[in-house]
Amino acid sequence: MQLMNDEPMKKQIIKIIICNMALMVSIPLIAQDGNKMLQDIDDNLSANSRIIESTMIIHGKRNDRTITSKSYTMGTDKSLTEYMSPPREKGTKMLKLSNEMWVYSPTTDRTIMISGHMLRQSVMGSDLSYEDMMDDRKLTVIYNANIEGTENYNGKDCKVLILISKVKDAAYQKQKMWVDTNYLIPLKIELYAKSGQLLKMITMSDIKQTEGRWFPMKMTYKDMLAEGDGTEWVINSITFNKQIPDYIFSKASLKK
């Protein structure tokens, strides 16, 4: 009689164990899917080298500012940006080599080494920090990703990824990303501080195929702690994996 009563309980226990095992197996799989998706995003967005001509439009409460620039990036350590307009900023150059950065100002004809803490400062009054502009490391190097679910964003089916930093020097501890599953491009990214506070939001649009990959040609940054309507960063032209001479990434470039 006792045995007869235990039979359904045994089945229940077996069910629970199977469910638990399935869950234990599926959690790493979800993480693996998240990291695989992050890898796909990296494949689209990252390159050995990039040359970008872009326009940055900073929207204030009443006024806008427009800044155009040309930037050269090699790997994750080398980057040079030259501002082409407006006249006041024209000729200003920023060179980043590993963790060191220099700014050349044509007004003073002087090159100044920028302290590391300055990297958190806004670039030319925009919603982007020097860190945002110059941290070109692959997402897979900085973050572990999990797929949180599926959501519709702007009429498109998106996977929602949660990225948690796995390195100490990440600019943002956590990111939440809405990824277009067709293009494997994030359409919206929320950037969070360690405290959980939402710091910035990036929306990406105008996705175009260039050199065999999909790339968002327009990104809108919004510093959630600052006033204004955000900063649009429009890519006018982009070239991937072109050989860039070494002298570009040296202090020899920091002159008029």
Added chain:
Amino acid sequence: MKKKLLVIFILSICFGLVCYAQDSDSVKSHHYFQFNGQLSGWGNITPDINTKGWIGTRYIPQINYGYHLKDNQLIDFEGSANLYGELGIVSLNNISVDAKIKPYRLWTRFSNTQNEFRIGLQKINFGSALMFRPLMWFDKMDPRDPLQMTDGVWAMLYRHYFSNNANIWLWTLGGNKDTKGWELFKTSGNFQPEIGGRFQIPSPKGESAFSYHYRMADISNLMMPVSQVKEHKFGLDIRTDIIVGLWMESTWTYHNRDIGLLTNQNMITVGTDYTFPVENGIGITAEHMIYSMSKKAFNFDKNSNFTGLALNYPVTLFDNINTMIFYDWENNHVYSFINWQKQFNNISFYLMGYWNPTSYNIPGQSNFSRFAGKGVQLMVVWNH
């Protein structure tokens, strides 16, 4: 036959035009010409000094021309002029007028990927310090001036950049009549060029440099047996970044004759900066300078001490406030300055307030600063 010649002639012209067009395109891509300028206007009110107010305007037109040669070589030219006019108002019946037109920059340069040779009227400046700059050898920039105006020097400058970012500068100066930077004496009128150089190397988490400059100084106003002395300047500057930015800049100026306290000048500035993550980020820079003059080198028995504190805060994406406070320890004088800046695409507004002693004792700035006494200044700048 005539028809054939005519066809050949017409085809030749067409071919020539096509070649010319191609050449023109290539020439066009090898040349560049730019015309820029900066127009500024300002008004000061300084009730507690003799000249109660200033109204002025300045236009700096600038042309640049460059010609690209093969192998990343470039020959370029920059010319700009300082067109300047100012009214000094002592009273309604006593207004002084000052107006000048003078060359501001006028140089030509040959450069390639690692070398640069520049000759003409140019700005030469270097070093790490921001407020008190012992290495201010060839310019007279006031750190509070939003436009960072300073006259250039007539010089030849050669710079070579090594692949590890070490770099070497060599220069020779001539024909500069006024004192430059911290100089106590004019350069001797006899044609003896000033020469010098600088070698900068990367160091752990920063960079370091040694600089040297030599000239004959004219001491005829000292009523000494000799009218000129050899002057040697040595400079050492180090910058590093260890959580906060840290720098040291020091110079020793030595005259080869005994000219009393003026025989040796020593200056040391140490500085630090950090951006505190408060709201939009408060940037703080602090510097302390020790300045001494003595018969003996490195004698700091009689010295002057100055401390500077600068704060910078971006209020919005378009507005910025910065303030500087200097303290003269010897005279117990405080120099205060605050500047609100509003930035548009081509136009900038600056509203400045200052509260300083009427007799100006900040070394290196006393001759040219417009910030003596208490006052306010409004400046509008248009760049094109």
